[in-house]
Amino acid sequence: MHSLYARLNNFSAFLSSCLMGLLAAIALSSFLFTAEPKGELTLASVKVFPGSSRRMPTVKQEFTFVNFNISADLTPLFHWNTKQLFVYLQAEYVDSKGVQNDVVLWDSIIRRKQDAVLNIAGRNKYVFRDLSRSFRNAQAANYTLRYNLMPYVGVLTYGEAGRTSEPVPFPEPETVS
Ligand SMILES: *[C@@H]1O[C@H](CO)[C@@H](O)[C@H](O)[C@H]1NC(C)=O
Ligand SMILES: *[C@@H]1O[C@H](CO)[C@@H](O)[C@H](O)[C@H]1NC(C)=O
Numbered sequence: 412m413h414s415l416y417a418r419l420n421n422f423s424a425f426l427s428s429c430l431m432g433l434l435a436a437i438a439l440s441s442f443l444f445t446a447e448p449k450g451e452l453t454l455a456s457v458k459v460f461p462g463s464s465r466r467m468p469t470v471k472q473e474f475t476f477v478n479f480n481i482s483a484d485l486t487p488l489f490h491w492n493t494k495q496l497f498v499y500l501q502a503e504y505v506d507s508k509g510v511q512n513d514v515v516l517w518d519s520i521i522r523r524k525q526d527a528v529l530n531i532a533g534r535n536k537y538v539f540r541d542l543s544r545s546f547r548n549a550q551a552a553n554y555t556l557r558y559n560l561m562p563y564v565g566v567l568t569y570g571e572a573g574r575t576s577e578p579v580p581f582p583e584p585e586t587v588s
Contacts, residue, residue: 438492438565446490450483450529452500452556452573459546459584472544473584477502477516481531481556483572488560489524496521497559498529498572504552504581506541514539516554551578 455478462474479500488496499518505511516535521527541549556573 434564438562446487447570448483448485448487448572450481450485450556450573452483452554452575453480454478454554454575454579455480455532457579457582459582460587461584470544472540473546475502475539475546475581476534477539477554478532478534479517479554481529481533481573483529483556485521485527485529485558485572486524488558488570489527492562492564494561494563496527497561499557500535501555501557502539502552503555504578505550507543507545507548510542512541546581546584549581551580553578 456476457478458476459473460476461471463469463471481500485496485498497518497520500516502514502516503512514537516537516539517533518536554575555571557569557571560568560570562568
């Protein structure tokens with residue numbers, strides 16, 4: 412009786428260490444597939460408008476509107492351990508106070524390989540404003556297309572699939588009558 416129990420116990424310990432080994436192997440194998448897809452990110456227009464927010468109507472601040480084009484083939488990132496991709500467009504710039512800012516302007520979740528070829532003409536989905544309320548004297552911004560790969564097993568990996576070829580200055584605010 413005792414020996415049967417001990418044998419079962421050993422066997423299940425053996426099975427669970429097999430499972431751990433398998434999961435570790437899957438997680439490690441993801442590092443072998445370091446696909447680095449390259450896409451293109453171009454800006455169609457960048458415009459700055461003066462305005463105010465609904466919450467603080469008396470406080471003037473500037474808003475930037477970015478129209479962009481993305482063409483990227485992210486299918487190489489889909490392998491057996493890819494659960495989904497989080498893709499986002501980020502503006503990276505140093506503002507008038509010398510603070511480095513990374514602002515997410517647009518994002519998307521891709522769950523299937525057949526949806527991973529992107530041809531998008533879009534505009535920022537999230538409000539783009541600066542903490543100092545103005546983009547005057549901010550340095551030119553780099554715009555990047557980045558992704559997080561969420562695997563079934565293992566750790567999140569980060570990558571960059573494209574960036575504007577050179578920093579893009581913020582224009583003078585448009586005058587609104
Ligand atoms: C961006 O895409 C739009 C619509 O497809 C096109 O009219 C425009 O020329 C493109 N602009 C750039 C900079 O690629
Ligand atoms: C923008 O990109 C250029 C060249 O790639 C780099 O030298 C610069 O530091 C970047 N600026 C920011 C704010 O990340």
